[in-house]
Amino acid sequence: MNELASSIENKRSWHPSFIKYTEFIVSAPNYKGLLFERNSEELVKWVITGKSEKGQERRKWWDNQCKKSGIKIEAGCYAKIALKIHPTKRHTCQICGKELSLEYVYPNRRTIIALEKEFDISVAPFSKNIFQIITELVKNTDDIEKIKRIFKIQQTEKLTKVTLGDYIKRNYVDNFAKGSLSPGAMSNSPDRFDGFHSDGACCRHESDKGRHKTNLQRYGQDRRVYENWADGDWKMADRLMSYFRKHGLSADHIGPISLGFAHRPKFHPLTKEENSAKNNRMSFNDVQVLITDEANGETVISWHSAFIWNKLKGKVKNDKDAVKLSDLMRKNIHYILIIFSMIDENEYSAFLEQFLNPEHSFFDYSFEGFDPKTGYYKSFNQIKRSGKNQQNNITRYYRVAFEKLQEYRLIDNRKNNKLKNENVDNELNILFTYLKANRNDDAKIQLDKILNLLTDLAERNW
Numbered sequence: 001m002n003e004l005a006s007s008i009e010n011k012r013s014w015h016p017s018f019i020k021y022t023e024f025i026v027s028a029p030n031y032k033g034l035l036f037e038r039n040s041e042e043l044v045k046w047v048i049t050g051k052s053e054k055g056q057e058r059r060k061w062w063d064n065q066c067k068k069s070g071i072k073i074e075a076g077c078y079a080k081i082a083l084k085i086h087p088t089k090r091h092t093c094q095i096c097g098k099e100l101s102l103e104y105v106y107p108n109r110r111t112i113i114a115l116e117k118e119f120d121i122s123v124a125p126f127s128k129n130i131f132q133i134i135t136e137l138v139k140n141t142d143d144i145e146k147i148k149r150i151f152k153i154q155q156t157e158k159l160t161k162v163t164l165g166d167y168i169k170r171n172y173v174d175n176f177a178k179g180s181l182s183p184g185a186m187s188n189s190p191d192r193f194d195g196f197h198s199d200g201a202c203c204r205h206e207s208d209k210g211r212h213k214t215n216l217q218r219y220g221q222d223r224r225v226y227e228n229w230a231d232g233d234w235k236m237a238d239r240l241m242s243y244f245r246k247h248g249l250s251a252d253h254i255g256p257i258s259l260g261f262a263h264r265p266k267f268h269p270l271t272k273e274e275n276s277a278k279n280n281r282m283s284f285n286d287v288q289v290l291i292t293d294e295a296n297g298e299t300v301i302s303w304h305s306a307f308i309w310n311k312l313k314g315k316v317k318n319d320k321d322a323v324k325l326s327d328l329m330r331k332n333i334h335y336i337l338i339i340f341s342m343i344d345e346n347e348y349s350a351f352l353e354q355f356l357n358p359e360h361s362f363f364d365y366s367f368e369g370f371d372p373k374t375g376y377y378k379s380f381n382q383i384k385r386s387g388k389n390q391q392n393n394i395t396r397y398y399r400v401a402f403e404k405l406q407e408y409r410l411i412d413n414r415k416n417n418k419l420k421n422e423n424v425d426n427e428l429n430i431l432f433t434y435l436k437a438n439r440n441d442d443a444k445i446q447l448d449k450i451l452n453l454l455t456d457l458a459e460r461n462w
């Protein structure tokens with residue numbers, strides 16, 4: 001988390017129950033020796049950036065706790081120790097004040113869908129834990145079989161109404177079973193004092209996303225830009241897009257963002273119907289336009305997808321090839337986001353934040369001589385802005401980018417879905433060693449190496 005975002009969160013208005021929670025936690029003996037300060041309003045400064053000196057001090061404290069508890073310091077260790085140390089295992093949401101368990105007791109989206117299907121009921125996310133749900137639903141052996149199917153428990157496992165809950169506790173809850181259950185707050189140390197995200201899962205969930213979506217649309221922003229970690233001056237591109245909308249046109253990226261291209265202020269005008277029919281696939285002509293723009297010095301591709309683009313663009317000779325490239329690039333960005341989500345999950349979100357471009361928020365643009373037929377404009381004006389809106393925008397930007405990664409955590413069998421490639425796994429382990437040691441430059445080079453490796457895999461499928 002960067003300085004700006006953390007200062008925003010420290011100033012954000014806190015729910016009264018959350019304030020009570022912070023006071024309870026900082027005075028709990030379990031956290032003795034863990035650094036915290038108070039702001040001018042006497043509130044606990046809950047967030048400290050992991051990279052800062054104080055953040056490092058906090059990390060040392062957590063490392064020490066791991067050692068004391070015999071937890072090996074490796075990827076995922078902070079999630080374990082933060083839960084172990086927590087005095088009540090219950091977290092209060094900074095936004096809505098709701099209290100949720102920190103254990104993996106809430107059915108995730110996949111499990112909710114399965115429960116709703118098997119039992120013909122509707123389950124509100126984070127309303128009940130899995131034990132409450134089982135107690136309510138399981139009446140006979142048929143119901144036990146349903147639960148076994150949902151949790152993919154072996155047929156041969158003999159379970160009764162009495163032993164079912166215990167089985168799930170031992171094999172799923174205590175095992176952080178990410179494929180089927182989730183906690184009431186995601187782990188996040190050393191940034192947050194208690195080692196958990198301040199927003200509870202209640203406020204990071206689907207319903208909440210819907211709200212952000214409307215917000216984004218209201219501000220004329222394209223959510224996909226943030227979700228795909230796209231490069232480019234997103235502010236300028238968003239503004240130009242709004243000119244298309246005013247003319248009832250859809251602004252079509254020649255290189256689709258969902259394939260890893262940059263969000264740059266250059267579009268083709270399309271009617272809305274044409275645009276949705278295109279389905280994020282490039283034509284031979286699109287690829288040629290992109291190569292020409294690039295030769296003219298424009299950045300058309302986001303850094304993370306430049307590897308595959310540079311390796312394969314020269315192979316495209318016709319429309320069929322262009323579609324093939326589109327499909328490989330789509331798969332590639334999927335893998336990229338899986339890798340990012342693993343980095344995020346292992347508490348290295350600060351490393352990822354350096355790849356976002358919040359600075360564009362501080363400028364606004366207007367265009368002159370816009371021609372809706374071609375999508376071109378004669379000139380533009382740039383205006384410097386610095387206000388609350390700009391900061392809110394940045395918060396939203398970070399939030400959407402990281403929410404996408406959290407969504408990736410929920411992907412079933414992410415590991416298998418992943419790369420099934422020993423080479424990639426080995427290089428990932430090296431990356432985590434660098435991240436652990438705070439060797440940022442080495443970690444960046446290593447990430448490039450991994451992205452290059454993915455590209456080799458894609459090339460084999462050409």
Ligand SMILES: [Zn+2]
Binds near residue numbers: 093097098203
């Ligand atoms: Zn909440």
